[in-house]
Amino acid sequence: MDPRWVPPSPPWYKVNVDAAVFDQLNSVGVGVLIRDHEGSVVATMSKHLPLPLGPLEAEGKAMDEAFTFAWDIGVRDVVFETDSRTVFDALTRTITPPIAIANLIDGIHQKLHFFRATCFLHVLRYSNKPAHTLARYAKGINNFVSWIEENPPIIESFVIQDDMYLSSS
Template sequence: MPPQEEWYKVNVDGAVFKELGCCGIGIVIRNERGELMGAMSRKLGIPLGALEVEAKAFEEGLQFAEDLGLKQVVLEGDAKGVTDALMGSSSPPISIQMIIEGIKRQKYNALVWKVNHVSRIYDMAAHLLARNAQFVSDSVVWVEETPPFIELQVSKDVFGLDFCPV
């Protein structure tokens, strides 16, 4: 579902590249009409586990939204353990406890946020960006433009998830 008017949807995902000893983060930010406000592919040069990189993706997504000057966001990802911890419905595992606490502190800054768990099929654009991170040296950011390799997925999302076409 699209976010409410004046809210932005921030889809995040993480990927582990064991063979490279690093991991990647993908972030896609859209408005209520499905228009892409920003996207990011970021490589983290540290070997995190799956849960840890997913938590970092939420943290990076929130920071990216704040960097873009957005005030109200809905964070979405497919890592149930992370979304449950952020919603307060479960205690975070010790490996992500500091990240979760840091994200929760952001709620008291100028940024207002909510969190939803979604299945991977609704998080594919962010997943593709996370997988792409293995090919970048640090990070690549797109603002108000769509990375060519996710254009088809973004179009499917807009027309398949009740976004109002522009």
Template sequence: MNLVDEFCTANEPKEEPVADVAPTVSWQPPSDGCYKVNTDGVVFSNSKQAEAGVIIRDGAGEVVAALSKKWNYPLGAIEAEAKAVEADIIFAHDVGIRDAEVETDSLEIFNAMRGHSAPPSSVVNVVTGILNQASLFRKWKFTHIKRQGNVPAHVLAQHAKNVEDYLAWVKDLAQLFIFL
């Protein structure tokens, strides 16, 4: 290569790498005829408590029920997520949901529910119970959402530290708050 070619090569305009912009993560409606049941579990190690938040929405995105639940004993993060999904399934069934998409931001619990991986030994029994409870629904599936798209369930989980046991809200009974 001669000096002119080297000079031209060295001075060619360089394309700046363009950063990939992550797509916005947001709640997506469920399949036709289903309800989307979002859940999140949180751990407050300083108070030795774990909490769950559950929000149930119809296909139009309208909230039909919500739950904040607290456990007054310490759980690890994965155990809290599993117990949150368990609370989610029971609550959805109790309020009359029969066709549900259960959505969690815990990839580990999602993979265990879908049979992609074995659940951690600390939650095997909880996962087995969840799958048994899910079989009571006419139609159900488990989906995963990133944490940014699961904010309402997370806020409900954080709210649980302000309740004794649980607080439930059901649209048709908006004036009825259940404290136990």
């Protein structure tokens, strides 16, 4: 498994998803990063949810939020990437979803038909660092913030690093 972010083949988009749990606030943060086959940032989102979820539930909720965000942005051929092995295995039906995320996984499976094509990938945490940074950023916001066709300053260094790697390949 490559530790670096790898772009999808056209016409696919990659949606990197992660969550962060803020125990003291009884809330979670969601980070979503959508990029095209050239590695260009199409859209990003940080969302703060006042839900007292554990790590697994937060990862499942983050994937659910990513589906809605990707649909709203207008991407229809999507590779969803998560660093949660359990969420990945549940989405690919490799395992029966744990009861804590079963309803979320069922809801996501129902949303699959909205898209032309979808697939799921499990990635190393290192490859998902921009999405995790966006999830952590949500701690300081009230609801959500999104950036369309621009790199948020908080992840710009990661995107530049990926661009340099892609250029040298």
